[in-house]
Amino acid sequence: MTKKYDIEQREMRNFGEKEINNDINVFIGRESELKLLNSHLSKASKGSGSFILIRGEAGTGKTRLLKQFAEDAQYHNAIYFSEKFDKSNSFNPYYPFLKVIQKVFSNKSEQNKFDELFPRLETRVPIENKFLDVESFYHIQSERNLVQQKIVSALKDASKDQVLLIEFLDVHNAALTSWQFLHYLSHSLLEQKIVIVLSLRQDGRISQPTQVPLYADVLQRMNREGLIDIIQLNRFNLEEVRKYLNLIFPRSDFSSRLLSTLFEISGGLPDQLGELIGFMLGKGIIYQQKNIWFNQEKIDLEFLTTYFIDDQIRSEVSNQLQRLDDTKISILQYAAFMDTHFYPSVLAHLCNSKRHLILKELLSLQDQKLIYEEKDGNFYFKKAIIRALIVEQLSEKQKTRLRKEIVKAIESTNHIDDSQKIYLLANLYPQIGNISKAYEYLYKAGEKAVKNLAFPEAVKFYSSAIRFSTNRASQIPPKKAALLFLKSAWLNRVLGNWEESLKQCERVKSICDLETNVGLLNQILIQEGLTYFRLNKWENAKKCFEQCLATDEKSNLFDRAMSTYGLGNIYFEMSQYNLAEQHYQSALTAAKEISSKYLMANIYNNLGAIRSIQGDRLNAIALYSQGITLFTEISDNYGVARLYNNIGMTYADENNWQKANEFYGKSLSISDQFGFVPMKAITFLNRALALSHLCKFEEAREYNFKALRLLSRLKDELGLAEYYKIQGIIEREQKNWPQAELFFLDAIERYESLNNQLGCAETEYELGLLEFAKSNLKQMRIRFEDSMARYKLLGIEDKIDFVKSKMEELLKDASIINK
Incomplete structure (x- = not known):
């Protein structure tokens, strides 16, 4: 029988006999939060999973609370796994999830199973340095859905016999794709023995401010849907500071001045409070006699304030840096420009030293509280101000020299992961004015993002690359630039940035001789046609598709099938259903010939919609059934969302508004999970109509307004x-x-x-x-x-x-x- 864990007894450790240091590691003031977290583990053991977000400004004790929670997990027969989000992996948004699953399989001695399910993502979606055809683009889109579903399946399988506690740290660094997938997970794991905890720093020191609305929007949806419990960690109040003192020093006789001083200087931040008490212990301001703790009668408030106010911290750190030898200074200067963590191999090359000697220097810097080592073995600056001070003390000329030396070292080393190398160089080359190299590595970073199915992140890297490719001093060959513009056009269309997609298509036209490259011309025409269609500019879209078909035998079968399908969509929206059906049937014949399941599934879906409008419900359902079989085979969640929406419309035509609303809800759930904004807007409209017929007018108004907001944005x-x-x-x-x-x-x-x-x-x-x-x-x-x-x-x-x-x-x- 497992002995009941006594939290109070654990907290009352004998701190009085411990060695004096500057780190007071005591758990206090978060008992209610810990109790809530443990209750989620209890529910998980009964098959009810949870998603929890712990957020608060730096220093409010998020890490300490999570550490305590991890210790408690053993008493719930839970296995604990932890991963953190690193901004250098923004183009590999599934990496933390895959690392967790790899640990799960390794824990079960099933590494081979992991390798079978998840070979390196980059090898799953081959992207060659040539013009991509439309079929390749759609293959990539389907691949993303398959990876997501495999991750969910692996986690569900792993939690059958035991509770999983999974902790994701620093989610403020997570990419948009990661946040969208977290939302998907929150839906998918509710009835599993899984507790997922996210840690979010909320003090404004986010590495990329553009991420703020991303996670804020996702969190708002998750919270509104009741999918996540949010624990807000605030600063300690005066009474909590008093309790903190009493637990650390159970036998004490402190003056009343000490408590107010601690509260005033630390601001109630648990981390700063611990550091301040540690500092006072080290300076003898707090001391022990006969196992009783006292404080000096006169507390030098000015001295303590000097130590803790930011300007004085700068002075303290600056003085500390001045006392370092040249090797340590060089290490810190180089690391300050690497943006993420320290790279010992690169530093060894830069400092003309051996790797083991650099590691020794890093450990020494850690002892001096300038850097710290994470569980993954990587070193980071202890405080952001340390990095800032190092950079401030350098002239622009010195900064450029250091960046150039770092770039050279990174290029020559084989000890850095390829993804990390690309990320570092994509950030450094633009800063030293090397246009061709900046373009090369920004483009590579975009490629990495696409190959790892991180579409929003790919757009960001491609956009930066485009700025360099259009620079007057650029020597980028037109064909390479055209490939970049075409990929950017595709990604922006998929993400709903339709005007930008058309802009990139125009750029391709401006630099290429399309008369001699029919294949490239067709790619542009199809992208433009699909984009104009989304903008309801049907005559423009029609011209694009018809021009593609006019190339006769010069265009490949898939291009012809896509163009014919595009025309079918236009006639469908113009309510010319006979013409729409003719084009769909023609496209279906071509799609079967080239075994394009994606295209076949969409055509069956649209043919079903025509049958439904014409009142032929039975045939509509039969066609939908064929479509859903294919969508399931290729793991196309967007297709499934469309199908649910169309089934809802079929029930609506029969005035069965309750069933219609049910299927609209299923469609909306998928669209929301995967960020299918255009599909979500349509479903909002349909659900608003169903709710109005069910006399739920306030809800109907809410969903219609949500639709208006998205439709206006999408034009x-x-x-x-x-x-x-x-x-x-x-x-x-x-x-x-x-x-x-x-x-x-x-x-x-x-x-x-x-x-x-x-x-x-x-x-x-x-x-x-x-x-x-x-x-x-x-x-x-x-x-x-x-x-x-x-x-x-x-x-x-x-x-x-x-x-x-x-x-x-x-x-x-x-x-x-x-x-």
């Missing part, structure tokens, strides 16, 4: 027309008739400008219902007849019959009421 004119139509329905059902009419008329105007007859027909019908609510039967009949006329143009007999039946029903009801 989705068709989506905005849908927004106004649905808002009109909500206002009508709540008897806000003047507002409802304005929204409906605005929707019709927008649909007309887009030549979308289906949207006009649907809105005319809704206006008919509004006129009936106002008891204006003449106008109701006019609206219904206009709706039927539009449906007749579209050849949708099922809808004509429905509107006619509804009109007759309402006229009959009105007749009965009048009698």
Whole structure:
């Protein structure tokens, strides 16, 4: 039987007999937080997993709380694993997750299983230094989904017999892709024996401020969905400082001045409080006699303040640096420009020394509290101010010299991981003005990001590379620059940055002779066509796809299939369903010939949508079933999200709003997890409509407003027309008739400008219902007849019959009421 762990007894260690030092390592003031964390482990043992975020400014005790929690894990039969996010791995966002899984398999002596599931990601998605075709792009997109699902599957499998406690540190350094995946994990592991704890520094000292809205947005969604418990660590109050003192010094007789002094100078930060007490012990301000602790009667507040105020810390550190020998100074100067951790092999080369001697120097610097060693064996600056002071003391000429020497050493060493080397050089070369090298390594960093399925991070590196490629002094060959622009166009389109995608396509055109390179021309035309389609500029998109098809035998079969499929999508949105189906069937034949499951699945999905609109529900479901089988085989989560949305629309056509809302919820869950913003906007609209029919008007307004926010950002004119139509329905059902009419008329105007007859027909019908609510039967009949006329143009007999039946029903009801 396991002995109950006594937290109080553990905390009351005999600190009075310990050796005096400058680090008071006591757990205090976080008992309620620790109790909450342990409760999550108890729930996990019963199969209810948790996601927890511990956040607070630097020094509030996050690390200490996590250390204590890890110690307690053994009493819950939990296995503990820890990894940290390093900004140098921004183009490898799954690295911390894969490291955890590797540790899990190693713990079970199943390393081979890990190697089978996760060969190096870079080898999974081959990207050669040539122009990528559209098919390769889609392969990469599908690969990302497969990796994500394998990680989840491996974690679920590992937690079958034992609780897993997984700790991710420094998540403020995590890339956008990592945050999106964390959101996905929070959905996927709720019913598993897994507790995942994130540690977030919240004091503004974030290495890349652009990350702030990224994690803030994801956290807001996770919190709103009830997927994460947030523990906010604040500074100690005066009473907690008193308790801290009493636990460290159980036998003491301190003056009242000591407590107020400690609180005033430390600001209530646990870490600074510990350092301050350690300093006072070392200076004899706090001392022991006959096993009782006392403090000096006169506490020199000015002396203590001098030690702890930032300006004085600078002076103290500066003096400390001046006392170092040349070797140690050189080590710190070089390390200050490496941006991440210290690299002993590189430092040995730079200092003309041996690696083991450099390690000895690093340990000495650690003893002097200038640097520290992490569990992974890497060394870091103890405080940011140390790095800042070192850099400040150098002239611009010295900085440039140091950077050039570091670059040369990194280039020549074989002791640094390739990813780390690329990251360092991608950051250093731009700072020393070497344009060609800056372009080369920024491009390589972008490649690493794409190969590791980190699309937002790839865009960042490619964008920086583009700035150098367009520099007047650039000697980048046009073909290499064109490849960069084309990849950037694809990534920006996938991420919803459509205007930027078109801009990159134009850049390719400006530097290449497309008349002699039909393959490249087709790549651009397809990217432009797909992007114009997302912007609802259908005539532009149509011209692109038709021009691609006009190249006849010169274009490959996949390009032709994609162009034909693109035309099908345009006709679908223009409500020309017969033409849409013809193009889909033609594209399907080509897709089968080249065994493109991705394209086949999307075509089945769209054909199902046409059948659903035409009222052929059984065939619609059959086509959806074929699509979902293929989407599942290729792990295409976006496709699955679309499919759920379309099934919801099928139920909506049958007025089964409860089932429609259920499937919209499933679609939204996937879109939210993976950051499919355009898909999420569409699902918000559909869910708002379903909720309005379920008379849940406040929720309907909420989802419609969410859709408006995203649609405005995406400049989705068709989506905005849908927004106004649905808002009109909500206002009508709540008897806000003047507002409802304005929204409906605005929707019709927008649909007309887009030549979308289906949207006009649907809105005319809704206006008919509004006129009936106002008891204006003449106008109701006019609206219904206009709706039927539009449906007749579209050849949708099922809808004509429905509107006619509804009109007759309402006229009959009105007749009965009048009698």
